[in-house]
Amino acid sequence: MAAISWKRLADASDGWAVILIVLMVELPLSFETPRLLVRAYRTGDSAWYWRVGQRNREHLARHEADNPIRTLASEDEAKALLESFSTAWQEGRAFFLGAFLKSTDSFVAQLYVGLHNPGVPEYSIGYFGDEAQGGRGYVTEMVTVGLTLCFEHLGAHRVRLECDDLNTRSLGVAERCGFVLEGRIRENHRHADGTLSGTLHYGLLRSEWAARRA
Numbered sequence: 001m002a003a004i005s006w007k008r009l010a011d012a013s014d015g016w017a018v019i020l021i022v023l024m025v026e027l028p029l030s031f032e033t034p035r036l037l038v039r040a041y042r043t044g045d046s047a048w049y050w051r052v053g054q055r056n057r058e059h060l061a062r063h064e065a066d067n068p069i070r071t072l073a074s075e076d077e078a079k080a081l082l083e084s085f086s087t088a089w090q091e092g093r094a095f096f097l098g099a100f101l102k103s104t105d106s107f108v109a110q111l112y113v114g115l116h117n118p119g120v121p122e123y124s125i126g127y128f129g130d131e132a133q134g135g136r137g138y139v140t141e142m143v144t145v146g147l148t149l150c151f152e153h154l155g156a157h158r159v160r161l162e163c164d165d166l167n168t169r170s171l172g173v174a175e176r177c178g179f180v181l182e183g184r185i186r187e188n189h190r191h192a193d194g195t196l197s198g199t200l201h202y203g204l205l206r207s208e209w210a211a212r213r214a
């Protein structure tokens with residue numbers, strides 16, 4: 001595990017909140033799986049990252065409506081977004097990585113890992129796949145990297161994942177990766193087309209992750 005130090009401080013808002021201070025984080029910037037290179041973005045990625053957003057705008061409209069990649073207006077905006085990812089990484093708040101085929105270097109998917117509750121510590125995982133690369137198991141393979149990052153490098157006790165209860169492809173990813181369904185909120189989201197859906201809450205504990213790897 002990377003060297004991470006934690007310090008508890010009184011927080012002005014409630015006096016008890018835990019503020020994570022990452023005194024030193026030596027996270028790897030890239031990971032390999034059988035088919036993928038999963039790596040932190042670089043500002044030099046802005047040109048193709050903008051094009052990924054352009055071509056996936058509709059693909060992401062229902063379940064990633066607020067993802068900023070959908071509304072990038074220019075390569076310069078993509079560069080600014082990638083710079084914000086880099087800042088979040090340095091601060092230990094959130095980690096955005098792209099997954100690329102080792103054979104062709106093509107972009108296949110994006111992984112998000114975010115600090116959700118430092119007191120546990122608990123991280124969130126999110127993702128989307130390039131529409132052209134769907135149905136080949138790349139997102140599932142990439143999410144295993146997210147779990148490795150959380151449990152082996154960030155010291156997570158648990159990892160959470162939320163998904164729309166009608167998003168069968170996303171819940172398939174969660175379940176293939178070993179996440180346990182912990183709850184379902186019914187009809188709490190109204191989509192742009194007026195239809196309603198609920199939210200599935202998944203979690204994976206460190207002990208469950210270790211048991212799957214044993």
Ligand SMILES: CC(C)(COP(=O)(O)OP(=O)(O)OC[C@H]1O[C@@H](n2cnc3c(N)ncnc32)[C@H](O)[C@@H]1OP(=O)(O)O)[C@@H](O)C(=O)NCCC(=O)NCCS
Nearest residue numbers: 063064127128129134135136137138139140162163169170
């Ligand atoms: C959700 C999303 C990421 C899932 O993408 P996906 O392509 O279904 O996921 P994977 O890359 O893991 O591929 C899994 C599919 O490939 C198949 N597959 C083929 N080879 C495989 C392999 N080696 N390993 C695993 N699965 C494989 C699986 O059977 C599965 O197909 P199925 O759903 O018909 O059973 C994608 O639909 C997406 O980007 N949606 C929009 C954004 C979104 O919903 N994000 C999630 C918000 S919570």
